[in-house]
Amino acid sequence: MSANERAPGWNPPIRILMGPGPSDIHPRVLAALARPTVGHLDPFYLQLMDDLQQKLRQIFRTENRMTFAVSGTGSAGMEAAVVNLIEPADRMVVCVKGVFGQRMADVARRAGADLLCVERPWGSVFQPEDLLPALERHRPKVVGIVMAETSTGASQPLVEIAKLVHDHQALLLVDAVTSLGGMPVEVDRWGLDVVYSGSQKCLGCPPGLAPITFGPAAMELIQRRKSPVASWYLDVRLLSSYWGSERAYHHTAPINMTYALHEALALILEEGLDARFARHLRHHRALKAGLAALGIDYAVEPSYQLPMLNAVRVPAGVDEGAVRRALLERFGIEIGGGLGEFRGKVWRIGVMGYSAREANVLGLLAALEQLLPEFGYSKFDKGASIAAANQVYVEALK
Amino acid sequence: MSANERAPGWNPPIRILMGPGPSDIHPRVLAALARPTVGHLDPFYLQLMDDLQQKLRQIFRTENRMTFAVSGTGSAGMEAAVVNLIEPADRMVVCVKGVFGQRMADVARRAGADLLCVERPWGSVFQPEDLLPALERHRPKVVGIVMAETSTGASQPLVEIAKLVHDHQALLLVDAVTSLGGMPVEVDRWGLDVVYSGSQKCLGCPPGLAPITFGPAAMELIQRRKSPVASWYLDVRLLSSYWGSERAYHHTAPINMTYALHEALALILEEGLDARFARHLRHHRALKAGLAALGIDYAVEPSYQLPMLNAVRVPAGVDEGAVRRALLERFGIEIGGGLGEFRGKVWRIGVMGYSAREANVLGLLAALEQLLPEFGYSKFDKGASIAAANQVYVEALK
Numbered sequence: 001m002s003a004n005e006r007a008p009g010w011n012p013p014i015r016i017l018m019g020p021g022p023s024d025i026h027p028r029v030l031a032a033l034a035r036p037t038v039g040h041l042d043p044f045y046l047q048l049m050d051d052l053q054q055k056l057r058q059i060f061r062t063e064n065r066m067t068f069a070v071s072g073t074g075s076a077g078m079e080a081a082v083v084n085l086i087e088p089a090d091r092m093v094v095c096v097k098g099v100f101g102q103r104m105a106d107v108a109r110r111a112g113a114d115l116l117c118v119e120r121p122w123g124s125v126f127q128p129e130d131l132l133p134a135l136e137r138h139r140p141k142v143v144g145i146v147m148a149e150t151s152t153g154a155s156q157p158l159v160e161i162a163k164l165v166h167d168h169q170a171l172l173l174v175d176a177v178t179s180l181g182g183m184p185v186e187v188d189r190w191g192l193d194v195v196y197s198g199s200q201k202c203l204g205c206p207p208g209l210a211p212i213t214f215g216p217a218a219m220e221l222i223q224r225r226k227s228p229v230a231s232w233y234l235d236v237r238l239l240s241s242y243w244g245s246e247r248a249y250h251h252t253a254p255i256n257m258t259y260a261l262h263e264a265l266a267l268i269l270e271e272g273l274d275a276r277f278a279r280h281l282r283h284h285r286a287l288k289a290g291l292a293a294l295g296i297d298y299a300v301e302p303s304y305q306l307p308m309l310n311a312v313r314v315p316a317g318v319d320e321g322a323v324r325r326a327l328l329e330r331f332g333i334e335i336g337g338g339l340g341e342f343r344g345k346v347w348r349i350g351v352m353g354y355s356a357r358e359a360n361v362l363g364l365l366a367a368l369e370q371l372l373p374e375f376g377y378s379k380f381d382k383g384a385s386i387a388a389a390n391q392v393y394v395e396a397l398k
Numbered sequence: 399m400s401a402n403e404r405a406p407g408w409n410p411p412i413r414i415l416m417g418p419g420p421s422d423i424h425p426r427v428l429a430a431l432a433r434p435t436v437g438h439l440d441p442f443y444l445q446l447m448d449d450l451q452q453k454l455r456q457i458f459r460t461e462n463r464m465t466f467a468v469s470g471t472g473s474a475g476m477e478a479a480v481v482n483l484i485e486p487a488d489r490m491v492v493c494v495k496g497v498f499g500q501r502m503a504d505v506a507r508r509a510g511a512d513l514l515c516v517e518r519p520w521g522s523v524f525q526p527e528d529l530l531p532a533l534e535r536h537r538p539k540v541v542g543i544v545m546a547e548t549s550t551g552a553s554q555p556l557v558e559i560a561k562l563v564h565d566h567q568a569l570l571l572v573d574a575v576t577s578l579g580g581m582p583v584e585v586d587r588w589g590l591d592v593v594y595s596g597s598q599k600c601l602g603c604p605p606g607l608a609p610i611t612f613g614p615a616a617m618e619l620i621q622r623r624k625s626p627v628a629s630w631y632l633d634v635r636l637l638s639s640y641w642g643s644e645r646a647y648h649h650t651a652p653i654n655m656t657y658a659l660h661e662a663l664a665l666i667l668e669e670g671l672d673a674r675f676a677r678h679l680r681h682h683r684a685l686k687a688g689l690a691a692l693g694i695d696y697a698v699e700p701s702y703q704l705p706m707l708n709a710v711r712v713p714a715g716v717d718e719g720a721v722r723r724a725l726l727e728r729f730g731i732e733i734g735g736g737l738g739e740f741r742g743k744v745w746r747i748g749v750m751g752y753s754a755r756e757a758n759v760l761g762l763l764a765a766l767e768q769l770l771p772e773f774g775y776s777k778f779d780k781g782a783s784i785a786a787a788n789q790v791y792v793e794a795l796k
């Protein structure tokens with residue numbers, strides 16, 4: 001192979017990642033990724049695993065012993081949560097209001113669940129009363145719900161739903177892929193039984209790992225299983241021997257990705273959870289003020305808008321894909337298009353982790369001010385979006 | 399969190415990885431890992447995926463379109479191979495002669511296979527006649543076999559077995575985790591239907607990805623499935639939309655790990671497959687000559703010894719764990735202990751990928767010469783192992 005063949009594109013373009021994830025990676029995390037590889041049973045690595053688990057517990061706000069990182073992406077975390085809890089013919093309710101609820105239902109169906117899907121329109125969230133009939137009728141062992149639906153930008157409140165689910169003797173399984181590290185996820189206080197996330201959103205690590213936590217009721221249910229977990233790779237009983245005190249070999253852990261996640265979690269704890277959540281909220285407000293000045297609306301009503309994932313309606317007549325391509329090619333800024341029902345109708349703008357910075361938010365607004373008129377939309381005052389966003393930032397400094 | 403809390407162990411020790419994997423990582427691969435993250439649908443990344451697939455095809459020696467990297471470790475590759483081919487009650491034969499054959503049987507059982515295990519003693523390999531009765535009696539749809547059994551160091555010949563399996567209208571599923579990139583794996587020429595590997599052995603990339611290839615007969619069988627694949631995450635029909643021309647979003651790919659694997663594969667192709675295989679063989683021979691001079695025997699008979707994974711018998715009376723700890727602590731050299739039946743009885747010494755270098759082999763032999771007498775074993779002439787290994791190297795230069 002000639003040097004020539006290798007050359008094309010081998011240096012990645014520098015992007016500003018403001019889509020639905022991955023988000024920008026802090027230089028300290030990239031540096032951690034490139035540290036020398038050690039063996040997966042090396043005393044250093046075992047200590048790093050302990051420390052990683054301890055950090056994950058702080059971020060999940062839990063004492064759960066079985067808190068670790070699945071060796072796969074967020075979707076592997078979803079699968080690990082479902083296949084460990086569900087045995088064939090077990091009754092499960094999945095709340096569907098976007099792509100990731102649909103995906104959870106698909107995973108549950110493959111696990112053999114006796115599944116009841118409760119649906120709400122895309123962009124909305126579930127109130128306890130929406131779930132009650134399903135709980136009474138189906139009497140599920142497990143209820144699955146997505147906290148931050150990445151396809152719609154809707155933020156699902158969990159406290160009352162967790163209470164209702166437990167009142168019906170079921171366990172609550174929560175997708176926190178997009179929320180963890182960007183807004184409060186109170187595993188113990190809210191009573192969430194199994195919660196999984198992904199490394200590449202508000203945690204600020206490249207994609208490839210799925211933090212997960214199993215509470216005592218979930219572990220008890222898993223210990224009582226009559227059939228083996230369909231997945232050897234994701235079997236928590238086997239994994240607990242490696243992530244537990246025995247450190248028995250299961251599979252070869254993704255060493256360097258673990259370095260990166262460890263560093264990303266260290267950054268989170270250095271910043272402090274509250275400060276980090278406030279930062280995500282501040283940039284969300286600035287972005288929202290700027291978008292409002294551009295006349296761009298959210299796909300979700302204000303009280304349920306996620307801070308880190310802003311799903312907004314594409315102005316009528318604008319070719320949404322062309323705008324995204326121009327953002328990427330001329331400004332190096334990535335934002336996301338719509339998925340499923342929202343395809344072609346919304347943009348998904350992430351302010352997640354290290355991406356949640358003034359320069360990114362202001363830069364995106366400025367780029368949109370420049371681009372949108374080219375694509376036939378100019379119903380806004382020039383400079384107004386920057387002024388509106390800056391006002392939010394200046395007020396936050398007071 | 400104070401800087402103090404972060405400090406302990408946060409700089410990994412520099413190891414020389416001569417265990418069963420991970421192997422040493424070339425600086426170019428570590429540098430690739432730390433390149434800036436882009437989105438998983440970025441045009442740059444999609445092109446990188448194409449190029450990665452093309453490189454994998456060259457290394458697997460196949461034209462198979464469905465050649466890609468599973469977003470998980472080698473064990474996820476094993477699971478992907480099995481769960482896509484096997485539907486509940488499908489007949490499967492698994493050849494067991496070590497830990498990884500046992501693991502494949504476990505995975506197959508969980509997938510609901512009507513399973514027949516054919517066993518051979520640890521350290522041996524299968525001859526076609528060992529399989530014939532099982533093929534005739536069980537009439538399997540799929541036969542699974544491990545090419546390079548990492549737990550025993552035995553090298554399983556595949557050509558005649560592939561022919562026999564096909565003569566019985568079955569597909570051959572091959573574990574090439576330890577062999578790919580270190581010895582010939584001729585997917586098309588030998589007629590292997592599904593082959594998976596792991597990034598962290600002879601491919602020389604950190605752990606976390608599992609290259610895999612599905613041949614036409616396997617894809618046809620998958621297309622004809624009546625039941626969905628139990629794993630959403632590993633479903634090849636879904637994955638083929640992302641790794642195929644549609645590039646439909648499935649899960650968020652492990653971007654930076656893909657950079658690293660791409661660079662590792664580029665290094666392999668620059669070296670050339672034949673040169674690389676010869677290099678592995680040369681270091682195996684040198685190591686073997688040195689170990690012979692130390693009076694240390696292999697656990698496998700000479701004709702079936704793997705070049706990259708040398709399973710050798712611990713001399714009687716020596717505390718094998720204490721020697722490994724001393725190697726790690728005093729020399730920074732990692733070698734592996736035994737698994738399963740071989741626990742406490744063998745050392746597993748890897749000369750894989752970038753670890754397969756003169757300095758490593760000679761350094762390990764020298765360290766053993768220094769250490770073994772401390773642990774009660776001194777039945778060798780001082781310096782003899784180095785002389786024997788060097789002789790192999792000098793002859794290879796001629």
